[in-house]
Amino acid sequence: MTTVIARTATRIAVPLVLVTAVALMLQGHNLPGGGFIAAVLAATGFALVYVVYGTGELQAFVGTSGETALFGHGPIEWYRLSLGVGLALAAGAGLVPILFGEPFLTQTYVVFHGLPLYGELEVASALAFDTGVFLAVSGALLTIVSVVGSR
């Protein structure tokens, strides 16, 4: 599947896919999207790279980190990191409300007015949790994709 057309299309498509994923995650609270969808989309982007380029290219892109013979190739280390950080972030975001005497995982939001460029911006605490979801899910899916793909 490594025709020139496929390679070129992938080169153009994957960055777009990743940017779309980030956008979906950020807008998720008010428009269609969210951490889970964004994570699956991002994973799809990476999977496309695997299918078209194989594992070598991505390895060169991310950079292999030391001896990883046991667990496949370099990027998996990153995926596992993403998975762990995501879980920690989601759980941590849930723990914060306890400091304020609220139940675990209570969410709230603040609306900022009069900001330059944005004008009005709503920041929901759920965004932190959603980011955790994004990191955990994409880490897990990418781990699966790359393990399956590398064999």
Added chain:
Amino acid sequence: MSWRGVQPAFTTVAGLVFLPFLAALFVPLVHRVIGERTAYYAAAVALVCLGLVAALQGTPGTVAVDWIPALGVALRFTVDGLAVLIGFLATGIGLFILAYSREYMRDEVGLSRYYATLLVFMGSMLGVVFAGDLVVLFVFWELTSVSSFVLIGFYEQRPAARRAARKALVITVGGGLFMLVGFLLLGAATGTFDLTAMLARPAAVQSALRARGWFLPVLGLVAIGAAAKSAQVPLHIWLPDAMEAPTPVSAFLHAATMVKAGVYLLGRFRPLLAGPEWTMLLVSLGLVTMAVTAALAVSATDIKALLAYSTASHLGLIVAGFALLSAAGAETGTLHILNHALFKAGLFLVAGIVAHAAGTRALDELGGLRHELPLTAAIAVVLGLSMAGVPPFAGYYSKELLFEATYGAARATGGLWWLLPAVAVFASMLTVLYSLRFLAVFFGEPPRALQAVHRPPATMLAAPAVLGLLTLAVSVSPEAAVHAVVGAATGAVGGPAAYHVGLPTHLTVPVGMSGLALTGGVAGFLVVGRLETDLRAVLAVDPLTVNWYYDGLLNGLDRLSAVVTPAVMTGRLRTYATWVLGSTTVLALAGYAATRVVLPPFPGPVLDLPAVVVLLVAVGAALMATRAPSHVAGVLTLSILGVMTAIFYILASAPDLVLTQLVVETLVLLIFLLVLDKLPAFYGVASRLRAARDAVLAASVGLTVFVTVLVATAGVPGNGIASYFLQHAIPNGGGANVVNVILVDFRAFDTMGEISVVSMAGLSVLVLVALHGRAEAGR
């Protein structure tokens, strides 16, 4: 015993029960610092617990905190005479055993596990006896079985120890499960698991049980649990095997305390289940056990095996005592719990000293040890005569009470009931006989084969000496023992709290029975030397031993699983998928059939034309997929189905679902393509039969899902939740995308669980594949 009218403090009772568990956690640390002296640490814990039991003695009552309020289960502890009696045994004998272990377990490996498990056991035993709630009682009950399993298998390299541990676990935990069913029935009949409340109104509980016809089942189930734990015939077979455990464990768990859990249970339930059925069932169980296992003890060739069978026999005596509803019956049970714990734990420790000193436990190879072990011999004589029930030693009083109870029952009822005193006397004769056989190791001429005997260190003698002195104290003044602890226990099992025990002043029938048992036993010992060999010849006939059936059962199970396993676990994914999907389907459909689920009526066509077209395309794609000429074509056809589903979501205005469906569809397609690259292009033609089987399976899975969706969506109660979410999404969650607000706010806990699962799945794939790779590399 004068109870002060003070409630026990929850902290004291809970502290008593949980302190050993807490202390067990620190054992590895302590062991690292002070090594073998961990024995003293554990003994100190037992001493503190002993003090706490003593402190609780004056404060009967019930304390509780909620545990599982939804089920009405509370962490409820009740302090009463019976609990205090066995609490004293568990902590007091525990103290001696732990101190004795210091010397006995010298230079053993795995001491940290040994002491930690002993402490866990002690805590569990305290939990069992102080529990005021059936669920709490059950949990601690099974914990004693589990700790007993670990301790029996202490020498885990020995196959015999592993087999013995497994047997004890199978029988005692299995019995516990029967008991659990009994508890559940009891809970269902009375509407509560509160044992204390039940004991406050025994008549109401019994009539509630009888009204539903559950009295006999509950009685039988509880009796099975107790019989398994207290080694009653035919479930006694685990106890002799359990002698693979280190001797202090045998003395503590398998003589003094854990096996008492069964008779404790019977004592506890005696006021609740008392009735003619209770007496019929348990008196025959107890007396048969008493006689059969006494005969087995006579035929034993190993001093620990002799003591083990003897333990089962004495437990039978206690069961028989509790079975009889007269005052003497209750007195028999409680007084013998104390006596037996004292003399049997002491005798096991004596056996441990003999085995250490002489290097063997075979009765044939032992003799004349009084010259080398004079003190041990003196202690053994006191304890052994108490076991034989020779007046004026402690065991005599409780045995005399049994004679009195059986004689009273026989005189009151007549007929076949005269068997009871007869069997009791017969079993007591055998008891005298095997007690003399045990004591014979100290007398007569030492056999030639006996190696040089070395004297035990003083610390090893201390524990049996104290137990001997306590036995002597009960012998001298049984009234004091009744006054101190036993009387209150007798009161708790439905007997009189104060009564008279002592040497007979004039000749009565029970006294005559005692005399008969004594002379019969001594005569048997002197005259019939052949009895043992005859008994052994009987036991050589396999079908006459319970073990033959047990082994047959286990071997049969082994063979069955050897047949079943290859059929179910072929190592091929499609086999697993077949079994999993098939059984899910059968279970779900059977569930619907059993609950008589009615399908909602068909409301007529509700879909508009575009949706119908989309769904028809989807169905067509699904049918095409089955005819696909290659894997790639099949996967691509399937993704048509996926995309059609997405379009259906668009028509239903669910943008989030559309996005999710599309990206998941794409990702799955890509993963398939990655995998298919490595698979053979074509597997060959499936046989007609297999194709038909797969078609049936697929159709029934589809049917199950279809029915489930119909039934599940029909059961939605109004529109309450949906409109709640829609109203509160913006003001409370600050988000206009209600799906996302549900995910990250209203139902964030669910999402938390889901991402944990997804992460776990990722890591599992990683580890499985990595391990597979490593295994291949190592091959």
